[in-house]
Amino acid sequence: MTAPAPAAWSAQRRAGVATNVAIQLACLLAVLIGLNWISSRRYARWDLTAQAEYSLGDKTRQLLGRIGEGEAKYQVVVFYAPDEYGAWEAALRKTKDILEEYRTNSHGRIEYEVLSLYTGGREAVMDAVKRHKIRTEQFSPNDVLFKKGDTERIVNLSEFFQQDWSSAPQGQPPKLTAFNGEQIITSTLQALSQEKPIVIGFTAGHEESSPAKAGGEGYSIFARQILEKREGYEIRQIQIGGPEGVPKGVDLVLVAGPLRDFTESDVRNLKLYLNAGGRALFLLDAYPDRDGRKLVILNAFLAEWGIIAGHDLVIADADSALAVEIPGEGGTSLRTKDPTMFRPAKYENRHLITSKFDSDKEIHFVGACSVLIDPKQAPEGIKTTVLVYTNADTFATPLFPQVKTFVAGKCMDGPFGLAAAAEGKIKGNAGPETRIVVIGDSTALCDGIWGMKVARPDLVLNSIRWLANQEYIIGVDPKTPEDRSLVLTDSEDGYVFRVAVFFLPLIAIAFGGTMWLTRRSQ
């Protein structure tokens, strides 16, 4: 036999192996922790849901990409106040889900928390109030606070969704018919992230609805709460008739329901401004002039751009007219349809402003006038588009027979336009593109309508975004949640129970029994 080999396995080596295993374990743990660390930073996420419910739009992603590189953190706090019907629950769940996607996609730059005001415990709410330095008096239930440093924006959860109470079964919460949380969150975050706000100049001097005036025909709610607080625009009131024309620094001119006609100098200045790539939004109405004077100069000015605003009142048919409550004697009220309040029938999806609107989109028109286009009148280089149409049964009645611009005493039958846009560069414009939007209604966004909670600002907001070059916000899709509710009848209930609780386990037993018997047999 050969000489003995050195001891292959000794007590020392055994201890060595134990240490070795400990080191291996430590290494493995380090590798796994590292792996998880990397994976939490570089990851992929696939949305398998049928409607891609959790996939944020490209526009939102672009915004989050920019935010991700920023320094400050964004905080979103939902002050949720549940109601007894559970009507907001589905909306809250969707809001939470989508906020989680914002958090994930911004790599934690956007944080959110949901505080339940009635059920969440007082302490948590007070703690949050303290942490975010919230002035409680300015809050209403279901407000959502967006915060970046000391800048903040407040949106109400009610703006995130639309519900349908009519089809909800007795005692059941209503169904969500639309969810535009992403649009609102993205635009609000966008507003927060902006260094310098976009300036909107509200024209004054023609008895316009004023952002400074509250109540009735005032525009304070829309201008202050929506445009300023939520969307982050800067609001100015401007005079355009002066020698200096449209003041410098105004990014877009907004003419909100003028009751007096423009002067020649107003129009001249406006023309100069627009020819050089200016932006303007005109909200017109069916009742332009109480004194008998018409908006002749203004309408003629618009016609130069190929947009024809009618001196008429749009009368809707029963299908598109909205129901209103008319207070009667002794506290009773009459629910009836007002033919001057209606929903349009069709949106032009080929234009960006209305590209994401489908025919169910809730936009209200109140006492509107028609807005048509005449491309032949438009200057070279300017393209005109009708954005919104009525249905065929709606008509427009001329209110001022003496003005026989295009319908001599006769009503105009639908469908016709309610809003139009003009865009392009006229000859000699070396600057940006000129953009004009004319909407045949200003009343729908005045404080009175906001008070009735039927204001639907999406068309005007999208117009402003388009005019202000914020196309990426319009690009965010509102989502229509699919109805997946399922109420079982008694027989269906029994069927589900039989199959799930008896039949399926029986399969396992039968399969097992067969297997067992065949195994036993030789």
Place this chain on the structure above:
Amino acid sequence: MIEVRDLVKKYAGVTAVDRITFSVEKGEIVGFLGKNGAGKSTTMKMLSCYFPPTAGVARVAGFDCVTQSMEVRRRIGYMPESVPLYPDMRVEEYLTYRARLKGVPRRERAHAVNEVVSSTGLMDVRRKLIGSLSKGYRQRTGLAEAIVHKPELLILDEPTAGLDPGQIRQVRELIKELGKRTTLLLSTHILNEVELTATRILLIHRGRLVASGTPGSLVGGHQTARRYYLEVRGPGDAVNAALQAIPNVTGLSWSPAADWHGFKLESVPEFDLRAELAKTVVGNGWDLRELREEKMTLEDLFVQITRTDEAAPGGGVTQIRPAPVEPAPAAGGPA
């Protein structure tokens, strides 16, 4: 085939195997003999790479059991004492599965299984569930499993444990048959089993190897005295005295009887005293009915070694010292 040097195994402070050194050549059938708990199974588990030794070297076919355990495992067939099998598998299924694990190529697998099934007499039960087999058949299944890949070395731990005499005989024959083909290391605590099957014996006690050799040489090597048995008719005291007076007689015990007295004698191993004894008895005019030398058996040796150790517990049994010759050791011969 096996090379073991200074093998030590300690479990939680208890030394189960203590510096064992031995080697087994190719083709040998080596019997591992020892009481229960002597360290046989532990040694075999180390050789089969179930666990490594605490110290020392174990090599099989030139491969180290610790550092080259995969090579070793490929070359051995091992049947542990309890013959663990999967009761939920059929015999053939199990053998095919094990053949696959042990690297029998796919094409030869069916043939290899068939061969072991027929050579171990499992033909009738090949489709039966192992759980429903009798102990004897299970043992054969275990054996079949151990040899299905034609190992160079077969390690069988107590292959006949728990079997009835008929089954023992069958298994023993099987082992003899196997021994013709491979090197075989088997352990047992039954003495005549090794005598019947093994070409060489390793006697292990309390973790130590106490003796090794062929059954004959073992007994010869450890014989410390010759023993004789005589039956004599005559005056007991006188016979006793006369026998004691014979030179080289080292011990004598006398069981008195009315007629024929029985005498047990021990003498130094160098001389055969039978002629002398006969001469003495017959010369004195007494009748001699029986005179025989009592050969030492393996069992005697076994008992002798283990008793020695028990007399001196903890003491090392590195060599066998002669038992003290006393006049009346009653333990001499339960025939």
Place this chain on the structure above:
Amino acid sequence: MTNLPALTKREFTAYFYSPMAYVIATGYLIFSGLSFYILLKDTRDANAMRNLLTFLGFIHTIFVPMVTMRLIAEERKTGTLEMLVTAPVSDVEIAVSKFLGALGFTVLMIAPTLLYTWIITRVGGRPDYGLVWASYIGLVCLTAAYISIGLFISSTTANQIIAAILTFVVLFTVYFLLGFFAGSVRGLPWKDTINWPEVVTYVHFSSHLESFGKGLVDTRDIVYFLSVVGLGLFLTVKSLESRRWR
């Protein structure tokens, strides 16, 4: 790894030879069927899988230990482990094959619950199939992590009952209890550098199941569950090897 298919096949088929496996599967289907029925009635939502997933995660903390308890403990008890480790197969192959065998059986055990979606369509519901698939991917990942933990615990004892109970305790903790601890670990050492509540939340299995339930498949969750599988298998291999130094 050449022996892996043979070993895995053995581990997988072994379940079908044992009446115990069918008892477990039947019990599992009764429990999950009841959960499904109650949830569907209660939430009136055709996307019952989102809520059911949380329940199944919990039910698995009870049934996976029953599946994994026998894996090594039984072989240790009957001695077949000695046969297994003295055959020319590596400990890694043994651990992986047992893991795969148990995973295969569990996936098969879960499979009938896919019919719940079919039941929903039978009674007029319109489930989101994407969400169903995502949920099942999550459930399988979670179960794989459970099995690797059960496998390791089974390798540390010869007593199947102890293995099952211990596994249940561990799974119940990582799936359920950890959620309660997340808030109470602020006081741990190095609290300035390590955000302990976040760490506990990360380790917490439920937090990695959430996205799957919504219909989202996230590599972060998959990486986490696979890490647990890797750790479980590593510990199992070391536990098998430990006969070498014990």
